[in-house]
Amino acid sequence: MTDRESPWLSDDQQTAWRAWLALNGELPALLHRRLQADSGLSLPDFEVLVQLSEADEPRLRVSPLAAALGWERSRLSHHLKRMEGRGLVGREECEDDGRGAWVTLTDAGRRAITQAAPPHARVVRELLFDDLSADDLAVITRFTTGVLERVRDAAGPASASRPARPA
Amino acid sequence: MTDRESPWLSDDQQTAWRAWLALNGELPALLHRRLQADSGLSLPDFEVLVQLSEADEPRLRVSPLAAALGWERSRLSHHLKRMEGRGLVGREECEDDGRGAWVTLTDAGRRAITQAAPPHARVVRELLFDDLSADDLAVITRFTTGVLERVRDAAGPASASRPARPA
C-alpha cells in the first residue's frame, strides 16, 4: 500500500526503520560489553572463535574462514593479527600452497570460547527470542532473509540499477 | 516453546539470529557505500545532518543532539570535529553557558542532506519495505521495539542481573 513513486517512508515504516537503526546500534554494543566483561573477548573475536571451534578440521585456511564469517579477507587478516597477539589463535605455514596459511585455535582460544559461549547465547535468547511465538519468529526470519537477499543482489552485481557509474 | 534452562538457541532461532547478524553487517555497509557514492556523506554524517535539519531551532547543543542520535557525547564530539573539518557543520560558543557549544548546519551541510536524502530513503524503502504487508510490518515493529526496550533495560541499570561488578 505504499506509494512506489515517492522516495519517502510512511510513518509506520519510519517507526520500524528508526527502531531497527537504534537496535542495530545498541544490541551489538550491549553484547560486546557483556562479552568483554565476562571473558575479555570482543564480538568479532567471538565470531572467529565460533567458526574455528565448530570446524571439522583442526585448522582453517584464511579465505574460507573469511567466507564463512562473511568478512572481507583483509579485515580477517587484520583481526587475526590482533587475536594472534592475544594468544587466541595461531598461524601455520601451508605446505601445499606457499601463499596460504593455516589458522589454528590455541588452547587459550578454546578455553575462551568454551567459557564465553553459554552466557552469550543466553543473553541473546533472553533479549530476542524468549517471548516470541513460532509464527512471529517465522515472519521475522522471512523478512530478514528476504532483505538480506536483496541487499546482496544490490551489492554484488557491481552494476545493477545504480545510476551507471562508468568508472 | 523454548527450553528456558538451556543457554543454547534452537535451530530456528539460530537461523534467525545468524540472518540478523549478517543483515546487521551488510545493510549498513551497502547504505554507506551508496551514500558515499551519491553524496560523499557517511552514514553517521547523514544521521547528524538529519537531526540538524529537522530541528526546530537553527542550532543545537551537543548533549541533546547526542541524546537524539542515541550516541555517546564523546563519539559525537569526535564526529563533529571531522564534519566541521569537511564544512558540513559549524560551531558557535554558547553565551549562556561558557562550557557549552552550539552546533549549526552550514549551507554545504544543508545542500548535502537535501541531495542525499531522497535516494537514501528510496533504497531503504526498496530493500526493506516495498514487499512487506501491513501485518508483517506490525510484527516486525513490535519485535524490534520490544527487543530494544529489553536491551535498554539491560544496559541502563548499571546493576541489573549482572554478576555484580562492585566497583
Next chain:
DNA sequence: CCAACCTACGTGACACGTCATCTATTCCGC
C-alpha cells in the same frame, strides 16, 4: 564567599573496518 561537587565538552589511546595496494606464489597457455 569559597571549597567541593557537578556538568558540558574535548582529547588521547586504542580497537575495529574499508579501501587501495603490495608481495609471493600458483596456474595456464603456449
Next chain:
DNA sequence: GCGGAATAGATGACGTGTCACGTAGGTTGG
C-alpha cells in the same frame, strides 16, 4: 618451461567507535 594473469594473504592509511580521563565553567552547602 616461461611469461602473464589470477590468487592468497598482508599491509598502510584513514575514518570510525569506545573508554578513560582532562579541563573549564557552573552550582551549592556551610
